[in-house]
Amino acid sequence: MKPATMWARANRWRRSLGLDGNDLRRDVDRAQQRLGIVLLMLFFGIALPLGVHTAQTVYDSGVRAERHEAATWRRVDATVVKVKEVSGRHRVTVAWTGPDGTRRTGDYTTWRGSAVGSRIAVWAGPGTVSLLPPRDHSRTVAQTGVVAAAVALATALPLLGVHRLARRRFDRHRDRLWDAAWARLDNHRIGP
Incomplete structure (x- = not known):
């Protein structure tokens, strides 16, 4: 934008706000x-x-x-054990082995379905499983x-x-x- 055009627009805006000392302005x-x-x-x-x-x-x-998600969530390779369709979405149950050797399961909801038995990477936290990584x-x-x-x-x-x-x-x-x-x-x- 040319400087002259910019100043003309700014001046027009100033006058439209009534900041020009115009003697013809009424009380209204x-x-x-x-x-x-x-x-x-x-x-x-x-x-x-x-x-x-x-x-x-x-x-x-x-x-x-x-900070909380970075400290508590970790990426795990999980196996899909159950897929259930709910209202056009898929409720997927996955299972994985925790760092202490215990078998864990978790559910997440997604638009795309997964086949039972397939391996996927998920993010697991305390009481939650997600396809999305921790918050950045x-x-x-x-x-x-x-x-x-x-x-x-x-x-x-x-x-x-x-x-x-x-x-x-x-x-x-x-x-x-x-x-x-x-x-x-x-x-x-x-x-x-």
Whole structure:
């Protein structure tokens, strides 16, 4: 994008917000501008602290889950002992030998079925079996970003709704003022 185009867009945006000192602006325009600024300040006052707190909580929880899964899950070669179809998915039961020599079993649900007797690699943890490896840091960062964006959106939507309703009301009032101004202009007699 050319710098001149960028500055022209920024200037157009500034004027649309009413930040240009235009003497032709009416009180209704100034009231709408003040409401927009208050709603914007309210958004930043709510969304930033709430988003930071929520993102920090999700990130800390994800890091704890990463550490826990890395310490307790291990990759094992298991044998499929039973496959049961449930609601279009497959409930697969696998068996493997633990590090202490005991025979263990576990279940997981998947979209793709496996044949009984086939060998597959799974991740086993305390009380769980999964095809997915332990949680990695990129998943924690992605979840943190999604949650922060969701908090910002959840905060912005009600405020945008208030702004839209207020803008409708301001537009109706502005239209009445324009109609009254045109009526006064039509009543003005020109000539002898």
